[in-house]
Amino acid sequence: MPASVKAYSPGHISGYFSRITGGRPEDTGSIGAGLVLSDGVTVTVTRSEVTDVLVLADGMANRGSPPIEEALDRLGVTATIVTESALPIGSGFGLSAASLLATIMAANKIFSLSMGISEIAQLAHSIEVECGNGLGDVAAELGGGLVCRTAPGITGVTCRLNVGMEPVAIVSLAPIPTQNVLSTPASMERVAAAYPGRCPRDIEDFFILSRQFAESSGLITEQVNTILSACDNAGILASMTMLGEGVFAIGEDAGAVLSQFGKVYSTMVADEGPKILEVTS
Numbered sequence: 001m002p003a004s005v006k007a008y009s010p011g012h013i014s015g016y017f018s019r020i021t022g023g024r025p026e027d028t029g030s031i032g033a034g035l036v037l038s039d040g041v042t043v044t045v046t047r048s049e050v051t052d053v054l055v056l057a058d059g060m061a062n063r064g065s066p067p068i069e070e071a072l073d074r075l076g077v078t079a080t081i082v083t084e085s086a087l088p089i090g091s092g093f094g095l096s097a098a099s100l101l102a103t104i105m106a107a108n109k110i111f112s113l114s115m116g117i118s119e120i121a122q123l124a125h126s127i128e129v130e131c132g133n134g135l136g137d138v139a140a141e142l143g144g145g146l147v148c149r150t151a152p153g154i155t156g157v158t159c160r161l162n163v164g165m166e167p168v169a170i171v172s173l174a175p176i177p178t179q180n181v182l183s184t185p186a187s188m189e190r191v192a193a194a195y196p197g198r199c200p201r202d203i204e205d206f207f208i209l210s211r212q213f214a215e216s217s218g219l220i221t222e223q224v225n226t227i228l229s230a231c232d233n234a235g236i237l238a239s240m241t242m243l244g245e246g247v248f249a250i251g252e253d254a255g256a257v258l259s260q261f262g263k264v265y266s267t268m269v270a271d272e273g274p275k276i277l278e279v280t281s
C-alpha cells in the first residue's frame with residue numbers, strides 16, 4: 001500500500017470556445033481549440049485521517065480548494081494534498097481541471113480504486129462543470145498538442161495536432177474569474193456569436209482564429225489590446241488567454257516583446273497528458 005503518490009497533468013489555454021449546455025455534466029461543456037501546456041499541476045496525495053489541501057502556485061501558498069475537496073468527498077476518501085504549479089491560478093491555464101485530473105489519478109492509485117482514465121476524466125469534468133470552473137479543459141488535457149474539441153464532454157476531441165515542443169510565452173496581467181464570465185448572459189451571447197465554427201489547420205491558423213474570436217467576443221481589455229498591437233508590430237503570433245487578462249504568443253522574439261508588459265511565463269506545448277510520477281511506500 002503506497003504512503004503517497006505524485007501525479008501530473010498538463011495545463012491548457014483556450015484560444016477560442018463556445019459553451020454547450022446539455023442535460024447532464026457528461027454532455028455539457030465547450031467546443032473550441034487550445035494549446036496543451038507542459039506547465040500544469042503536480043499533485044502529491046498522502047494518506048491522512050482528515051483532508052487538507054495546500055495549493056502552491058506561482059510562488060503563492062493557499063489552503064483549501066473546493067473542487068479538490070469535492071473530488072475526495074465523491075471518492076469517499078480523506079488525504080493530505082499538495083498541488084504545485086509554476087503558473088498563476090484563475091488566469092486561463094486550466095489549472096482547476098489539471099489539479100482535479102492529477103488528484104483523482106493519484107487518489108485512484110493510492111487507494112486502489114480501480115478507475116480507468118475515462119472514469120477519472122469524467123469525475124474531473126463533472127466537478128468542473130458543476131462548480132462552473134471550466135468547460136473543456138479536462139478533455140483537452142487528456143493528451144498533448146494543439147487540440148480541437150467539436151463536442152462537449154470528455155470524448156469531444158476530434159483533432160490533436162502534434163506541433164512538437166513549441167515554446168509558448170505568456171504574460172498574465174490579472175485573473176478573470178471563469179464563473180463571472182460564464183454566468184453573465186450578455187458576455188456568453190457575444191462569445192457564442194464570435195465562435196469561428198471550425199478547427200484550426202495548423203498553429204498559425206489557430207492564432208488567426210483565436211485572435212478573430214478574441215476581437216469579436218468583447219473580452220479584450222484595453223491593456224490586452226496594447227500588448228496584442230505590440231505583438232502585431234513585431235510580427236509575432238499572439239492572442240488573448242481565455243479566460244484571463246493576458247496574452248500568449250509563439251516565436252523567437254515573443255518573450256522579449258511580452259516582457260515589456262509584465263512577468264513572462266515561459267512554457268511549451270505539452271506532448272502528453274496526465275501521468276503518475278512517483279509512488280512512495
Ligand SMILES: Nc1ncnc2c1ncn2[C@@H]1O[C@H](COP(=O)(O)OP(=O)(O)OP(=O)(O)O)[C@@H](O)[C@H]1O
Pocket residue numbers: 041055057064065066067068083084085088089090091092093094095096097099133134176177178242243244
Ligand atoms: N492548482 C490548483 N490546485 C488546487 N486547486 C485549484 C488549482 N487551480 C485552481 N484551483 C481551484 O479551482 C477553483 C477555480 O479556479 P479557477 O477556475 O479560477 O482556476 P483556473 O482553472 O486556473 O482558471 P481558468 O479557468 O481561467 O483556467 C478555485 O476554487 C481554485 O481553488
Ligand SMILES: CC(C)(CO)[C@@H](O)C(=O)[O-]
Pocket residue numbers: 014016017029030031032092094133134135136137178242243
Ligand atoms: C471556459 C474556458 C474558456 C476557461 O476555463 C475553458 O474551460 C474552455 O475552453 O471551455
